[in-house]
Amino acid sequence: MSLTTQELDEFRKGVRAWFEENKPADPGFLLPLSFMEVGTDEQFYFLRDWQRKVYEAGYLGMAWPKEYGGHGKPQALQDIVTREMIRQKVPFMTNTIGLNWAGPLILNMGSEEQKKAYIPGILSAEDIWCQGFSEPDHGSDLGNAQLKATRDGNEFVLNGSKIWTSLGRHAKYMILLARTKQNTNNKYEGLSFFLIPMRIPGIEVVPIRKLTGEYGFNQTFFTDARISESCLIGKEGEGWQVAMATLAFERGAVGGQAGGHAMMSREVAEVVALAQTAQRAGRPAIEDPTIRDRLVQFIMEERSMMLNSARSKIKALNADRPFSIPMSSKLVGSEYQRRMNQFALSLQGANAAYYVGDDLAYERGQWQRSYFNSFSATIGGGTSEIQHNIIGERVLGLPKS
Amino acid sequence: MLDTNKKLTITFSEEQEQLLDIATSFARDKFPMDKARARIAAAEDFDRAIWSEMASLGWLGIAVPEEFGGSGLGLAEVVTIAEPLGRNLAGTPFVSTTLVAQALLKAGTSAQKQEWLPKICEGAIGALAIVEPHGDWNLAHLEAKATEAGDTLALSGTKTFVTDAASADLAIVSVSLGGKPALVLLDKAALGKAVLERETVIDETRRSYRLKLDGVSVPKANLLDQAATVAALSHVDAAACLLLAAEACGGTSGVIDVIVEYLKTRKQFDRYIGSYQALKHPTVDALLALEAARSHLYYAAGVFGQGEEGEIAMRMAKALSSDAIAFASDRAIQFHGGFGFTYDCDAQLFRRRGVWCEVQHGDAAYHRRKLADLIF
Ligand SMILES: Cc1cc2nc3c(=O)[nH]c(=O)nc-3n(C[C@H](O)[C@H](O)[C@H](O)COP(=O)(O)OP(=O)(O)OC[C@H]3O[C@@H](n4cnc5c(N)ncnc54)[C@H](O)[C@@H]3O)c2cc1C
Numbered sequence: 036m037s038l039t040t041q042e043l044d045e046f047r048k049g050v051r052a053w054f055e056e057n058k059p060a061d062p063g064f065l066l067p068l069s070f071m072e073v074g075t076d077e078q079f080y081f082l083r084d085w086q087r088k089v090y091e092a093g094y095l096g097m098a099w100p101k102e103y104g105g106h107g108k109p110q111a112l113q114d115i116v117t118r119e120m121i122r123q124k125v126p127f128m129t130n131t132i133g134l135n136w137a138g139p140l141i142l143n144m145g146s147e148e149q150k151k152a153y154i155p156g157i158l159s160a161e162d163i164w165c166q167g168f169s170e171p172d173h174g175s176d177l178g179n180a181q182l183k184a185t186r187d188g189n190e191f192v193l194n195g196s197k198i199w200t201s202l203g204r205h206a207k208y209m210i211l212l213a214r215t216k217q218n219t220n221n222k223y224e225g226l227s228f229f230l231i232p233m234r235i236p237g238i239e240v241v242p243i244r245k246l247t248g249e250y251g252f253n254q255t256f257f258t259d260a261r262i263s264e265s266c267l268i269g270k271e272g273e274g275w276q277v278a279m280a281t282l283a284f285e286r287g288a289v290g291g292q293a294g295g296h297a298m299m300s301r302e303v304a305e306v307v308a309l310a311q312t313a314q315r316a317g318r319p320a321i322e323d324p325t326i327r328d329r330l331v332q333f334i335m336e337e338r339s340m341m342l343n344s345a346r347s348k349i350k351a352l353n354a355d356r357p358f359s360i361p362m363s364s365k366l367v368g369s370e371y372q373r374r375m376n377q378f379a380l381s382l383q384g385a386n387a388a389y390y391v392g393d394d395l396a397y398e399r400g401q402w403q404r405s406y407f408n409s410f411s412a413t414i415g416g417g418t419s420e421i422q423h424n425i426i427g428e429r430v431l432g433l434p435k436s
Numbered sequence: 437m438l439d440t441n442k443k444l445t446i447t448f449s450e451e452q453e454q455l456l457d458i459a460t461s462f463a464r465d466k467f468p469m470d471k472a473r474a475r476i477a478a479a480e481d482f483d484r485a486i487w488s489e490m491a492s493l494g495w496l497g498i499a500v501p502e503e504f505g506g507s508g509l510g511l512a513e514v515v516t517i518a519e520p521l522g523r524n525l526a527g528t529p530f531v532s533t534t535l536v537a538q539a540l541l542k543a544g545t546s547a548q549k550q551e552w553l554p555k556i557c558e559g560a561i562g563a564l565a566i567v568e569p570h571g572d573w574n575l576a577h578l579e580a581k582a583t584e585a586g587d588t589l590a591l592s593g594t595k596t597f598v599t600d601a602a603s604a605d606l607a608i609v610s611v612s613l614g615g616k617p618a619l620v621l622l623d624k625a626a627l628g629k630a631v632l633e634r635e636t637v638i639d640e641t642r643r644s645y646r647l648k649l650d651g652v653s654v655p656k657a658n659l660l661d662q663a664a665t666v667a668a669l670s671h672v673d674a675a676a677c678l679l680l681a682a683e684a685c686g687g688t689s690g691v692i693d694v695i696v697e698y699l700k701t702r703k704q705f706d707r708y709i710g711s712y713q714a715l716k717h718p719t720v721d722a723l724l725a726l727e728a729a730r731s732h733l734y735y736a737a738g739v740f741g742q743g744e745e746g747e748i749a750m751r752m753a754k755a756l757s758s759d760a761i762a763f764a765s766d767r768a769i770q771f772h773g774g775f776g777f778t779y780d781c782d783a784q785l786f787r788r789r790g791v792w793c794e795v796q797h798g799d800a801a802y803h804r805r806k807l808a809d810l811i812f
């Protein structure tokens with residue numbers, strides 16, 4: 036089904052109106068900036084209700100199959116909705132892991148039963164998903180994950196710990212990478228991938244305080260926790276391949292996500308506005324040539340991302356290195372956010388040293404907080420250094436480090 | 437203030453796709469790296485046989501309307517040729533000839549257009565003489581002069597960076613006439629009366645000349661429409677930036693290949709040096725800079741000439757492509773170690789090309805300054 040520009044415009048108008056009318060009012064407490072920052076129950080319930088409302092309005096999972104709760108419509112429509120959500124700065128879709136990588140993974144390689152069981156709850160936010168990849172001793176070196184899943188008849192017994200588990204306190208399910216076989220030829224062979232229930236005996240979730248002073252992620256302890264073998268996705272011992280497929284969805288290198296945005300990114304327009312009010316020697320900072328130059332650079336960078344995404348759809352303009360743009364979007368976007376937030380602090384003069392809670396803090400200290408939180412994306416989902424390795428090796432064909 | 441939220445789309449036509457494809461193979465076949473080196477030593481300004489092929493492919497008339505023998509496309513299509521040529525460090529009068537045609541289209545009299553545009557489409561070589569010894573990027577800063585003397589214009593002053601002038605069939609020269617910018621057409625005969633001195637330029641794949649106008653005079657009929665000249669100069673300036681950005685993107689891609697090839701084959705400490713992150717990560721950064729610049733380039737090509745948006749896009753493409761080739765070619769020298777310091781290493785060819793592309797028609801900081809004034 037292909038839609039005319041006019042139909043798309045009509046649709047956009049409807050979407051715009053719906054979000055204008057339905058976007059939630061300021062709840063009176065600070066909202067998280069991404070699924071990695073959901074720290075309190077009030078934040079969580081607020082966001083979950085919002086996702087459900089968007090889904091029930093028909094604006095989430097639009098291109099996912101109808102039989103699993105999606106709407107079976109063209110992706111172009113979902114893209115319009117997602118853009119509009121970003122434009123209107125409505126709160127993000129909190130079941131991010133489910134919507135953006137666990138869900139696409141299940142749709143892609145899950146059994147019929149798994150699709151039926153999990154997809155509808157992902158969309159409605161009824162079932163929150165978390166991710167059990169990183170361990171205290173193995174983060175970037177994910178293939179070395181050691182959490183044990185020991186077969187016992189048609190069950191597996193889980194022992195060990197996962198860490199930095201975002202949404203862990205609220206999750207009903209987890210995507211879990213665990214070791215089902217010891218002493219294999221290489222570290223990847225013994226891994227298996229599971230879709231597991233979180234609320235079973237033997238699983239304990241302990242919150243960890245973030246650099247901002249708030250809560251967001253957790254450590255998850257497994258002590259003789261028993262799961263059914265039907266929790267496997269992919270074959271036993273082939274968990275690494277499943278994990279790689281998951282990461283491709285997570286980093287946006289492959290499409291198929293349910294839509295909706297996952298993060299409250301700051302935009303350069305906000306920094307420009309800041310430069311218009313901040314002062315330098317009694318004049319608006321935006322009159323300072325060095326500041327103007329930096330701002331222009333950020334504007335160009337923000338456009339680069341938009342234009343990269345536009346160009347990535349034109350095959351002839353990606354002939355040399357077809358995966359270059361999709362594989363680098365996470366790196367480019369997260370590093371941009373970090374640097375831009377840092378620059379925003381530098382515009383605030385001495386008062387940049389205030390933090391959330393002080394009434395002299397610029398815009399209630401939002402920039403300080405978003406600067407700190409910007410590291411969630413430069414570290415989570417594979418650090419920027421690891422992204423450099425991946426791009427160097429897979430896109431440029433450089434030898435492994 | 438710019439609407440930073442506006443959805444930007446890149447238009448890429450079937451013609452562009454075909455041209456990019458053909459030009460990519462053409463450049464690869466005709467301009468292998470040893471050719472670039474041979475050209476540096478060659479007596480001729482450029483390879484005539486290749487030039488004739490380019491003319492017969494119709495490339496010189498791409499942005500010329502059909503009524504003058506061109507194919508009636510635009511600079512967006514020219515970009516798809518300039519980029520692969522840049523990638524292979526081709527040295528041809530393609531860009532200058534294209535710009536001369538653009539100047540004629542914007543300000544030429546109808547007689548001048550009738551006479552010259554069809555010739556250009558068939559392979560006449562155009563030289564553009566719009567830069568002066570002061571090196572100012574402001575093209576309206578003119579010290580070269582034309583003075584009326586009866587039916588002729590007496591020219592004086594000096595123009596610099598006039599590429600391929602010794603082979604040119606015509607040149608378009610900027611001068612001030614009555615205190616205002618003017619463009620004058622010099623045919624081969626007039627060029628013959630001027631003094632042409634070969635310049636020693638950093639990019640040795642280019643043949644650049646200093647054009648000394650003292651004592652040259654041309655019929656008044658060789659004056660382009662002076663009322664249209666300011667606009668024509670700014671159009672040519674913008675077109676030059678766009679095509680330099682295309683060459684720079686091509687060059688960046690070419691030099692990344694050079695780096696990667698070395699990093700995959702050179703061993704130190706019993707390991708391929710490409711396995712060292714001190715080399716790998718900056719090489720990835722060069723790639724990211726290329727991808728960004730290239731996205732801006734094709735966007736700018738699509739909106740070229742479209743008012744303020746076109747100008748913003750063009751300046752961004754020029755700024756980012758300048759920085760991209762500077763970084764990639766600079767690192768290329770460093771990553772070749774001692775070999776990088778030699779004349780034999782291709783890294784220097786790209787670095788030299790890079791500097792040329794960066795500093796002609798405004799460097800990155802210059803364009804960012806212009807952007808700030810446009811945006812804020
Ligand atoms: C906010 C946040 C939320 C997260 N949420 C989750 C989650 O829900 N589920 C989950 O499983 N994980 C989650 N993570 C974990 C995240 O994926 C890991 O933190 C990340 O993969 C890095 O692992 P690590 O913390 O062990 O750091 P390490 O791997 O120990 O890295 C330390 C430093 O060394 C560098 N480094 C490591 N290896 C290399 C190498 N080969 N080359 C160059 N540099 C290298 C890293 O880049 C980093 O700078 C989250 C992390 C954050 C910050």
Ligand SMILES: Cc1cc2nc3c(=O)[nH]c(=O)nc-3n(C[C@H](O)[C@H](O)[C@H](O)COP(=O)(O)OP(=O)(O)OC[C@H]3O[C@@H](n4cnc5c(N)ncnc54)[C@H](O)[C@@H]3O)c2cc1C
Nearest residue numbers: 702703704705709712713714715770771772773774775777
């Ligand atoms: C102008 C000049 C004069 C010189 N004069 C002399 C002289 O008089 N006598 C003499 O003996 N030598 C001389 N040298 C040689 C100089 O010492 C070597 O060029 C230098 O040690 C690098 O070695 P290489 O050229 O083999 O490069 P390589 O070692 O091959 O290096 C290539 C690239 O890989 C990088 N690299 C290599 N190993 C690693 C690693 N482990 N980690 C990260 N990156 C790595 C390097 O930094 C470089 O960027 C001279 C060099 C120059 C440029």
